[in-house]
Amino acid sequence: MQLSEQEIQRREALQKLRDLGVEPYPAEGYEVTHYAEDILKNFETKPGDYEQVSLAGRIMSKRIMGKAGFTDLKDHTGRIQLYFNRDEICPDEDKTLYNEVYKKLTDIGDFIGVEGSVFVTRMGEISIAVKRFVFLSKSLRPLPVVKTDADGNIHDAFTDPEQRYRQRYVDLVVNSGVKETFLKRSRIINSMRNYFNAFQYVEVETPILQPIPGGAAARPFITHHNALDIPLYLRIANELYLKRLIVGGFDGVYEFAKDFRNEGMDRTHNPEFTVMEIYVAYKDYIWMMAFTEKMLEQVVKDVNNGDTVVQVGDKSIDFKAPFKRISMLDAIKEHTGHDITGMDEVELRNLCRTLGVETDETMGKAKLIDEIFGEKCEKNYIQPTFITDYPKEMSPLCKRHRSNPDLTERFELMINGKEVANAYTELNDPIDQRERFEEQLKLSEKGDDEAMFIDHDFLRALEYGMPPTSGMGIGIDRLTMLLTNKSSIQEVLFFPQMRPEKVATGPKPADFIALGIAEEWVTHVMKIYPSVEELQALKPTQVHQKLNGYRKKNKLEIAALQLADVESWWS
């Protein structure tokens, strides 16, 4: 491994610490009595509470000035300044702890624990006068140093998205605000969970590995189970399992589920993503609309200091319930001026041409309508809006509309021009469901690789009887993007999927050690012979002389090689 200058220096510092009897990676825990945020917030009103404090965290910056030095410590609540005074740290003659250990052997990134008292510097900054400090963990790699000046300008920000996503741990340490996004994500999920639990609905877990990837139209990931010797799919949805639970007698079930879809990746798509799905018995989609808008209003209030208005880019979005409701056909009428009620496929195709919406031969009636909606209407719904009553062919798991057999009882919730939630009055007629699956099978035979499989066990469950049920799914990643004002899904996933990093293909010391070369020799051997192959292409005598010559020339403090040793590298 090729170490940079700074990495070598830190390894040397590590050794010096040990030489001085300081353990850089102690085994025991460290007792923390206070946190940075608490001290900064409350010291001035109750200074008496902070005469003796103990904190632990990471060193973020260091400013030494002779016999005193300032260090910024970051714990999980924030940053606070530490004041190290030489004679305070080292009251006796021996000043090593200050001059060596503190001044030279602590680095940005190290974890330390400090004890001391809180005071205010002449510059007016609340700080900790350190009396004792210990190493908790030495950092061997330099962190990027991001500085903020008095006006709040950020200098030398760590901005390269590739590095930020691949090394999220670094991003979290040095970039303020990143952690807040993820804390908010957690609060969004907690708020939703609390809302459901208040209704006594039950949080459940259903299989991620599924023999039939059902519940949505998407290409799945496939894997193989060795003992059963069958293919298994990573779920693309959990809908069919949650409905089985409704069949089994649950009144309401929900799951925060990771789903997996083997499709393209971009700003709004990650191969694995989180969806919350909820199913409630004896309800329909009308009820579900009211349930959903109240839930979202509550979630937004919970994460937004009680406010229902969220700033997203240059738009203000108000989550105050009730949301606007409009049927898909009315939406199209509103934004295109055309009433498509009762139009057949030919008429729709002509309309698409008139409107400049691209079509192709394989598109059926439903797909054409969807295309018009997606092209002409979707982007207009900035404020939360329920789009209702979708064409039947688009929704094979959704119940036929009570007053129009060509439509289904479905809604999607559009916010900021994008779909955030999707819900149905669930289809519970097993005969109808079987027919819909069979239509999907025909699509599949035509080559649609996203058409749904027939799940016979699910049909069997429906045949035992499922109560009228409404279900709703909401994309947690996309909701989080909205509420944190992020335009990329990668900003709301800790570890977004990335292409694997290229591994250095160069030779590894281990390859040479495997030949029997002594460890002390390996780095030198590698300097002369970059690969095992190049070394072994030569004669042992030649290598033997060359290496011993190298040893002499560079005055290496290691024993000369014997020819027999060198010869053994070829065996």
Add this chain to the structure above:
RNA sequence: GACUCGAUAGCUCAGCUGGUAGAGCAUAACACUUUUAAUGUUAGGGUCCUGGGUUCGAGCCCCAGUCGAGUCACCA
């Protein structure tokens, strides 16, 4: 999948018709007892993403590739 842009020191970035690489921060050394992006002086640090090509000479020009970002398409 198509197009556009990017990859140079640990980090952020500069670089010239094509003539062996620069700055700030970080690092090391010295000075300095309350600093605020601390400061001052000095020093070290680079396979200029990879591989080919053109050229006397390539970080720069050409070709191919890798990775990333953006736009579009596809997908929900």
